[in-house]
Amino acid sequence: MRKLFSRQLVEARHEMLSIFEAVDLTLHDAISAFVLNDKKLANKAKKATLQIDARCANLEAVCYNLIATQSPVASDFRLLQTIIYVNFNLARMSDHVRSIARGAKHKANADLKIPNELVELIETEASLVYQVLGATATALVNNDLSAMRSLMDLDEPVRQVYEEFFRVYNHIVSVEEPDEHAYDDLRRTIMTSRYLERISSVSVEIGTRLTFLLTGQRWSASDILEADEGELESMRIPSGEGVILEPKSDARYVADLPLDEVGAKLATLIRELDAEDEDED
């Protein structure tokens, strides 16, 4: 029943995941461009974020249109609210990724010399952020409340690296006393670190929306941390087909993410998908 609407919901959900995948992959590009001084890659990443913005705008329109025309209730309504929320935050993430790409482009153009120590810290921070993004993808695909809960723990190291970055930066600035120009360039690297930290934090916010989708409770991150896992699980309420999908059908839309970042559960799903595709070929 309501076949068309169910299909539209699932399509919106898949588009949300697909945008998530695009943001994640573009972040990889932007960081690589930053580290490798690859101007072309930086440009490509920047263009990709513009495309992502367009997709976000479109998905938002689709969701509001469904609300206006289909009068969704219960889990259908929670799903649409969740998609709109996630979609909005994906647009925020895309904005940060674009800023990183811009920074990378500037760094390549001006051929900046940035202390290796700082670049390495950026790389470390980025790899931690990838883990947060991957875990968020796992949580969304598998409706996995415990994966969602682990997001806070994954986000913590990102913050630590960011603070570490700050300390190192301050140390460099105070010891080396760079001239005005070099000072400016150094500041850009802080911003990159800052954007990475924001992206991670936004990704956690995206993930915590899962509580609302699956339990109907509008809990904040601290509420979630206070509840133990069993309590969270027991609060799950019934949901319709737009929410309880075969996770495989979702996994297809994030299948391009690096397997070592997405967590064991999602990685297994993606491997299974790949195996199936090979069989068909």
Place this chain on the structure above:
Amino acid sequence: MSVYQSAPAVTESALIAQNFDFWYGDFHALTDVNLNIAKNKITAFIGPSGCGKSTFLRCMNRMNDLIEGTRIEGTMTLDESDIYAEGVDPVDLRRRVGMIFQQPNPFPKSIYENVAFGPRLQGVTSKSDLDDIVEESLKRANLWKEVSNQLSKDGLALSGGQQQRLCIARVLAVQPDVLLMDEPCSAIDPTSVQKVEDLMAELAPEMTIIIVTHNMQQAARISDYTAFFLQEVAGEPATLIEYGQTDAIFTSPMDKRTEDYITGRFG
């Protein structure tokens, strides 16, 4: 928990059903209904056809007594007194618990006489009193402006939506505490539906309103509380599945059957 989910319990109850069962002859129609209807709020009963929601509604003013062979078990109290107790006159009860039906049912009399019917039954004979009651009731039903200069016109000459509001005015004229509405909007046009819904919102602060509706959007729009009834197995009695604040029921129902029904993926 955030403030949004702190579900305030029903603070003051108008009607309370406890372990309520109902039979039409040998047919066990409803079983084990436990429900607190909030005073001066709007409560909506939803559920598929044959789920007993209208039957339950008619139990609340003992309208089912008019059908031969009906029987109840359990208790139903109105303002803390059992309405099925011995010595309770259903005729008095029905004056306190008014009812509006699916089909607008004005009497084949003038608009004035339709509204004056109830007060006349109560023994009001003074012309000026009746005039006041008729005007006041029609005003409360938002019909006065449309009919004030044609009170002697036949009630059946009005449009369907106006007829329904006339029926509401007719019930208001006897000052009921509770208003039962059995799908009051399913036989009238959309504009009139809106007028009736506005009217319900205006009446609610001083009157307990219970509405049976097939239109889930309507339940979501106008009610404070929603109760979902279901007959799961044909031949078995129906019962209350879920009851709660309307926004909670419509965003996060706790029962899978409620979820399936309100999202339209039932059966």
Place this chain on the structure above:
Amino acid sequence: MAQDASTSTEQLSSSQRIKRALSHGKQGRISKNTSNKVMLGVFRLAAAITTLVLVAIIAYVVVNGLPHISLDFIFGWPHGVNAEGGIWPTIVSTIYVTALAMLICTPIAVLAAVYLAEYAKQGRLVNTIRYAADTLASVPSIVMGLFGYALFVEAMGLGLSMLSAALALALLMLPIVMRTTEEAIRSVPRYIRWGAYGLGATKWQVVSKIVLPSAFGRIATGIVLGIGRAIGETAVVLYTMGQAINMPVTPLDSGRPMTVHLYLLANDGINMNAAYGTALLLMVIILAFNLFARHLSRKSK
């Protein structure tokens, strides 16, 4: 994939088969158009015969009776062997007896109908009463006449009188009025009753203030139809009212109603013109009642 393809062709062929079957159905020997036209003609003929019979009777009576109608004929007293002159006493007798019968029959019939429709527990007893009423309606009027003669005229000692005749006619009208009243009451929508109950009305208040007024038009129609039947009745009054030309004053007076007068005139063949005149007047009165009944039922809608 291969399986999918095979099912889809099968579906295609089944829908094609249905289309073929529909477009290649066998044609009848006579074309559909012709049979349609023939049957239309047959129906028209049947309708025409019915109307023709009615028109013929009316025309025959009018042509023969109209020249004889005059104020003297209507308001005059018969003379000679009661075959000449006017028919005034018979008109009065007919109206007298019918009015009396209506007064006797209506309250009983309506109250019985209310009981059957509203109060009685629906079941065997009510069905038996209904069946009895329907059977009573089909009792031949000559039997009712004999019964009335035996009971009212002889046993109760009312003699050949207006009252005897009215009682017998009331028996004849009773089932008609009762059944139409019951139907009228049942046709009042239950929603309207519920509305009254919902306002705290008792059963009697609902019946007296809502149901009966709502059903009034149809009840009145039933009464008028019953009256029409009573006016035209011959056999019953022949046995219970007598044949004497008399202007009735008290209910125990005897008289001669129009139908009996007509019967006697025609039987003796003394004055056929007067017979046709009487017949015409009788028809006009009955027609007037039928039109009045139609008017009432229209008004009540």
